[in-house]
Amino acid sequence: MKPLGDERTHYLLAMGMAKATRTDLAQAMEEGALDSEAWSAMVTRCRGCGWAERCGEWLDTAIEEGANCPPSCVNQRRFEELRARSEQARRESDRAVDRASQAIARVEALRQSH
Numbered sequence: 001m002k003p004l005g006d007e008r009t010h011y012l013l014a015m016g017m018a019k020a021t022r023t024d025l026a027q028a029m030e031e032g033a034l035d036s037e038a039w040s041a042m043v044t045r046c047r048g049c050g051w052a053e054r055c056g057e058w059l060d061t062a063i064e065e066g067a068n069c070p071p072s073c074v075n076q077r078r079f080e081e082l083r084a085r086s087e088q089a090r091r092e093s094d095r096a097v098d099r100a101s102q103a104i105a106r107v108e109a110l111r112q113s114h
Contacts, residue, residue: 006047010052
């Protein structure tokens, strides 16, 4: 079994991967999709990843945010899941705001008609 890599290094690699893939970790935590234990598990998986040596190079070339997480990343599915949940929450929030705006407009229209 491969020894775990440096904690700080892999924390930074995981943060870099989140940024490169536009995975908003703070938002995921606010939404309850990610807690500190799950984040710690992601960093630990990264520490044991055999591809981690090439991860830094990949991050250097993934300059533009929004890159797809490479299949070699042990956290690929988790990053995709978190990003998808955030996008879904954003869509639901947008729909709720639209419904509230429509309701306010109807109330205003009723007030003006009286």
